[in-house]
Amino acid sequence: MHRLNVRLRTRPMTVDAGWAGLLLVIGLLHASRFAGPQLAWRAASAVLLAALLVVRRRAPGPAAVGGVLLGVGQLVLDVAAGPASAGYLALAYTAAAYGPVWASRLALAGGALAGPLAVWRFDPGGPTAGWPRAALLSGFLATPFILCWAWGRLTRVRRAYLTELEDRAARLERERDAQAKVAVAAERARIARELHDVVAHNVSVMIVQADGAAYVLDNSPRQAKEALGTIASTGRQALVEMRRLLGVLRTSDTAEEYVPQPGVEKLPELLEQVRTAGLQVDYATSGHPRELPRGVELTVYRIVQEALTNVRKHGGPDVHARVAVDFGERELAVLVEDDGRGSTDENLTTGGADGPGHGLIGMRERVGMVSGSLDVGPRPGGGFRIRAILPLKTPS
Incomplete structure (x- = not known):
C-alpha cells in the first residue's frame, strides 16, 4: 500500500487521467440522454473537460484558461451543467494551488461568476421569480467553486511553508557542519600547541641529559647512569602526556582513562625535573x-x-x-x-x-x-x- 501511494504521488498525471476517465464516462452517459446538436455538444464538452483534467497539474495556467473558455462555450451553446461539470471544481482548485497568480485570479473570477451566469442562462424562472431567489441560487452555485479555490490557496500556502521549513533545515544543517569543522580545526590547533609544549620541553631535557651523559661517560659512570635514568623517566612522562592528548582522537568505544591535564599544583614537579636537567x-x-x-x-x-x-x-x-x-x-x-x-x-x-x-x-x-x-x-x-x-x- 505504501509503494502504491508513493507511485501515485510521483505520477500525478496517472491519477488525473484516472479521474478524468471516470468523469468522461459519466459525461458521455449523461450526453446519451439527448439527441441532435445537444448530444454532440455535450459529448464534446465532456471530452474537452476530461483532457483539461489530465494536464491540469502539468500546465495549470493553460488548463484554467481552457476551463473558462469551455464554460463560456457551454453558455453560448446552451449546454447546461451536468454531472461531469464537477471537473470545473478540480480546475479551480488546481489553478489556486499550482498555477501562477494570474491563473489563480482568473479561476476565482470564473468561479464567482459561474453561479450568476448559470442562473441567468439556464433558470427559466429566474426573471419572474425576482432577484432574491436569483441571488440565493447564484450564491449556492458559486459557493463550491469558491471553496475549492480557497482549498487550493491553503494548499499553496502550506506547501510554501513546508518548503521554507526544508530550506531552513538545510541551512541549519550546513551551519552545523560548518561549526563542526571550525570546532575540529580549533581542537587540532589546541592539540598542536599541546604537542609542541610536551615535545619541546621533554625532548630538550633529554638532549641536555644525553649530552651530559656522553661528556661524563668515561670519567663518571655513576653520573652518566643518573643522566640516562633521567632520560628514561622524561621519555615516559612525554609518552603519558602524548597518549592523553591523542586520546581525544580515539572513538568512544576505545577511549581509556587518561591522567588529568597539568595545572599549578604540578609546577613543583616540573621545576624539579628542570633542576635535574641542570x-x-x-x-x-x-x-x-x-x-x-x-x-x-x-x-x-x-x-x-x-x-x-x-x-x-x-x-x-x-x-x-x-x-x-x-x-x-x-x-x-x-x-x-x-x-x-x-x-x-x-x-x-x-x-x-x-x-x-x-x-x-x-x-x-x-x-x-x-x-x-x-x-x-x-x-x-x-x-x-x-x-x-x-x-x-x-x-x-
Missing part, C-alpha cells in the same frame, strides 16, 4: 592559592614549561631562572625571568639553531583564550622576562 630555578608563590579554572591552570603550566624550555635553549651557560606566581583577588600573575644572555623575541619565535618553533606564538594564543595579557622582552640588567596576567572571576 637548570637552576627558584620558585615562589604569593597571595592565597586556590582552585582555578582548568583553562587557567593549564595555561599557567604551559607558559612556565615553555619559558623554561626557552631558557635552556637560549639562556647560555650558568643561567639562573626564577618563577613567581601571584594569586590576586581578580587576576593571576605569572613571571618567568632569567639572567642569561637574553635571547631576543625573534630568536625565541624562530627557534634559533633548532629550527622554527611556535613558543611565543603558542603562549600568546593560550593567554588570549583566557582573555589575559602577555608581556615578553629583555630584562633590565640582562636576561629575558615573560610576564602573563590572567583574569579570574571575582569571588562571590
Whole structure:
C-alpha cells in the first residue's frame, strides 16, 4: 500500500487521467440522454473537460484558461451543467494551488461568476421569480467553486511553508557542519600547541641529559647512569602526556582513562625535573592559592614549561631562572625571568639553531583564550622576562 501511494504521488498525471476517465464516462452517459446538436455538444464538452483534467497539474495556467473558455462555450451553446461539470471544481482548485497568480485570479473570477451566469442562462424562472431567489441560487452555485479555490490557496500556502521549513533545515544543517569543522580545526590547533609544549620541553631535557651523559661517560659512570635514568623517566612522562592528548582522537568505544591535564599544583614537579636537567630555578608563590579554572591552570603550566624550555635553549651557560606566581583577588600573575644572555623575541619565535618553533606564538594564543595579557622582552640588567596576567572571576 505504501509503494502504491508513493507511485501515485510521483505520477500525478496517472491519477488525473484516472479521474478524468471516470468523469468522461459519466459525461458521455449523461450526453446519451439527448439527441441532435445537444448530444454532440455535450459529448464534446465532456471530452474537452476530461483532457483539461489530465494536464491540469502539468500546465495549470493553460488548463484554467481552457476551463473558462469551455464554460463560456457551454453558455453560448446552451449546454447546461451536468454531472461531469464537477471537473470545473478540480480546475479551480488546481489553478489556486499550482498555477501562477494570474491563473489563480482568473479561476476565482470564473468561479464567482459561474453561479450568476448559470442562473441567468439556464433558470427559466429566474426573471419572474425576482432577484432574491436569483441571488440565493447564484450564491449556492458559486459557493463550491469558491471553496475549492480557497482549498487550493491553503494548499499553496502550506506547501510554501513546508518548503521554507526544508530550506531552513538545510541551512541549519550546513551551519552545523560548518561549526563542526571550525570546532575540529580549533581542537587540532589546541592539540598542536599541546604537542609542541610536551615535545619541546621533554625532548630538550633529554638532549641536555644525553649530552651530559656522553661528556661524563668515561670519567663518571655513576653520573652518566643518573643522566640516562633521567632520560628514561622524561621519555615516559612525554609518552603519558602524548597518549592523553591523542586520546581525544580515539572513538568512544576505545577511549581509556587518561591522567588529568597539568595545572599549578604540578609546577613543583616540573621545576624539579628542570633542576635535574641542570637548570637552576627558584620558585615562589604569593597571595592565597586556590582552585582555578582548568583553562587557567593549564595555561599557567604551559607558559612556565615553555619559558623554561626557552631558557635552556637560549639562556647560555650558568643561567639562573626564577618563577613567581601571584594569586590576586581578580587576576593571576605569572613571571618567568632569567639572567642569561637574553635571547631576543625573534630568536625565541624562530627557534634559533633548532629550527622554527611556535613558543611565543603558542603562549600568546593560550593567554588570549583566557582573555589575559602577555608581556615578553629583555630584562633590565640582562636576561629575558615573560610576564602573563590572567583574569579570574571575582569571588562571590
